[in-house]
Amino acid sequence: MSREKGANAAGKSSPMTLKESLDECMEALDLFLNNHFNESLEMLKPRVNDSMYHALIYATVLEMQAMMTFQHDDITNAGLTMKSAQEVCQRFRRKSKSDGDSLTEVQLHAEVCYAECQLQRAALTFLQDEDMVSFIKGGIKVRNSYLIYKELNESIQANNCLKGPSHLHLAGGISFGVGAFNLTLSLFPPRILRLLKFAGFSGDKEYGLSLLHDGATGMNLRSMLCALLLLCYHTFLTFILGEVAEAEGLLKPFLHLYPQGAIFLFFAGRTEEIKGNIDEAVVLFEDGCKAQQTWKQFHHMCYWELMWCFTYKRAWKVAYFYADLLSKESRWSKAMYVYMKAAYLSMLPNDESRPFGEDEVELFRQVPTFKQKIAGKSPPTEKFAIRKARRYKSSRPVRLPVPVLEMMYMWNGFSMISKRPELTEGLLQTLMEAERSLQESPENEYSVDDRCLIHLLKGLCWKNQGQLTAAEESFKKVCSSEKKIRFDHYLVPNTVVELSLLYIDQGRRDEAIKLLHKAKQNYKDYSMESRTQFRIHASLAKLKADPGEDADTHL
Incomplete structure (x- = not known):
């Protein structure tokens, strides 16, 4: 030997x-x-x-x-x-x-x-x-x-x-x-x-x-x-869903060998979350936290997912609690955690007491002070949060209509609850209330952008509920307002992608491909662009429709 x-x-x-x-x-x-x-x-x-x-x-x-x-x-x-x-x-x-x-x-x-x-x-x-x-x-x-x-x-x-x-x-x-x-x-x-x-x-x-x-x-x-x-x-x-089944198959032997293994409990929670089994996911993430106390960092991964689980349930104060824990304990993205704390507080009625006596306006104003750089650049989600928080700089800020649901979209949350109509219905109610509030408020420089955001998110809810015509109408309202949008330029390319995905579900392949190419080529320099480009690339590759792609080869 x-x-x-x-x-x-x-x-x-x-x-x-x-x-x-x-x-x-x-x-x-x-x-x-x-x-x-x-x-x-x-x-x-x-x-x-x-x-x-x-x-x-x-x-x-x-x-x-x-x-x-x-x-x-x-x-x-x-x-x-x-x-x-x-x-x-x-x-x-x-x-x-x-x-x-x-x-x-x-x-x-x-x-x-x-x-x-x-x-x-x-x-x-x-x-x-x-x-x-x-x-x-x-x-x-x-x-x-x-x-x-x-x-x-x-x-x-x-x-x-x-x-x-x-x-x-x-x-x-x-x-x-x-x-x-x-x-x-x-x-x-x-x-x-x-x-x-x-x-x-x-x-x-x-x-x-x-x-x-x-x-x-x-x-x-x-x-x-x-x-x-x-x-x-x-x-x-x-x-x-087929790939979630793959993940469950991979996890099974590891969970058998390491039933209290924090890493595997975390991924077990994540698979339940994707399937829309939010309560089951919460239990697994909590078990992951209880399983060990040596590396608190594993807890932070679970806190992040728990924050989103309670977001889907519209339990804003519980979600705020996890964002607060992360802002105190984790160094990964303090700007994001403080932004989320402010976002959750802004979802509460004005007359409801705030935990720890915190004020969302003050928290939004703090977000830019926590900016950090990785490989010479600020993470895109941090840049997005900092840009959105700017609305609170003035002495009379124009409040963000649904900052939690907007960020939930950025983290793919609407697809998580696609199999849970009652959770989608709850979010739709929140969006309807925000829309009414906008209609009752005087016009301002953000009005068009805010209305378009709500149309995009409502479209996702309609799609989750199988109301595809209503979803298409919502998405098209955003596209028709393209030239009037002043700040949130990410809305149109993302809506074009969502409309193309809707068409794929309806079997309208050629229309979907045309829209994906439009989203890929016609829009540049908007927030979270790389995330959107990755989604476009994945969708075109799945449709085997992009003539610009190199032929697949492997090592």
């Missing part, structure tokens, strides 16, 4: 074999998934200088923590740890290509671990640094990682790789890397890929999904990573 060579860790008498190293890392991962986060790190730490797998998994756990805390020190520490892990992996790689084509088993594992370190370091670079130079450096790391995975995959496909005793873990690592690249790149519109220098490669979504599924269902060190990536895809990036 090949041995991982290198400096012995303190207190360790001899270097571990590759198999011993993998077995111990599997044990540490098992602890992690059972919420024993600190014990997992303690098991890994003594070997981080002499075992590439200990180094990689230790750094991966720290990176997960950093991405959830969003603390600068945690991100810096994770970056340095991942860099050290990459240096450990480098020691086990072949010294040069002239050493011959065949790699030893240890060298093959070193290649895949090195590529994974590169990929994770790139993710941290995008989070940590604010200048374009760092952004480009991150892009180079991604490309280098991609090329290593590509070469390894070709070798495995051609049976050029030595199939050693730990081949299952190697194959899992390649499935994760190649699957992640294919799936991720398939989601990007071609113009973004050209910017990222991945010209000529669009990614094959189905190939990526099948590789990740193979990785997730095999018993290997990357099973969890493959499963988490698939769960994120099925429950956040796209949630067609």
Whole structure:
């Protein structure tokens, strides 16, 4: 059996074999998934200088923590740890290509671990640094990682790789890397890929999904990573009911093994939420919070979803409570959390008491002070919240009509409750009340924009209720007001997309394609544009209708 060579860790008498190293890392991962986060790190730490797998998994756990805390020190520490892990992996790689084509088993594992370190370091670079130079450096790391995975995959496909005793873990690592690249790149519109220098490669979504599924269902060190990536895809990036069933199938064995695992309880809650089972989702998110107290960051993920669950139920004060908790405890997007607090308070009747004596006008005015930058840019949702909050700067602000429901639209909330007519009916009542209030108020510079927002959201409610003619009329009212809209220019392209999706449901494919191309080409520089462009790209790809798309190829 090949041995991982290198400096012995303190207190360790001899270097571990590759198999011993993998077995111990599997044990540490098992602890992690059972919420024993600190014990997992303690098991890994003594070997981080002499075992590439200990180094990689230790750094991966720290990176997960950093991405959830969003603390600068945690991100810096994770970056340095991942860099050290990459240096450990480098020691086990072949010294040069002239050493011959065949790699030893240890060298093959070193290649895949090195590529994974590169990929994770790139993710941290995008989070940590604010200048374009760092952004480009991150892009180079991604490309280098991609090329290593590509070469390894070709070798495995051609049976050029030595199939050693730990081949299952190697194959899992390649499935994760190649699957992640294919799936991720398939989601990007071609113009973004050209910017990222991945010209000529669009990614094959189905190939990526099948590789990740193979990785997730095999018993290997990357099973969890493959499963988490698939769960994120099925429950956040796209949630067609068939794909939610896929997510449930993936979750089942993990929930059986780790019934109190905070990560899996979270995704179980998310799948129930997508199905419209809001009460069941609330219980699972609450269970996820109770399951462990070591990493509060897992609680924040649950708080965010709980906030939306109570939004769908129009329990504004309960939703405000979760937004308040997030604003106090989480660093991810304070501007967004404070905006949501203000938005929930603004939904309450004027004569109703505010929790903690807070005032929505004052909160809206605070939103811009919490602006932050990631990779040199403010997150689009923060920019949107800051722009909307500007209406409260003046001494006599013009109130936003339904800021909670507007943001709910931005986070795809209306599709969450599409199978729950009573929840849709409640939101429709709120929109009707807001519309009456607008009609009774004097005209102002925001009046047209506010009316169009309500037409868009009412259209979504009508669509959820199967009243497709009423939905179409609502959407067309927005489109016909295009030239009168003064501030919320995002409304028209988004409404055009919603109208096209309505036409797809009605079997009006050609009309839908025409509208999607219109939304793609005719509108630029509006709020949350990239989000809308991604939706257009996904819809056209689904209809196989975009002649501008490159043919799918895979690694």
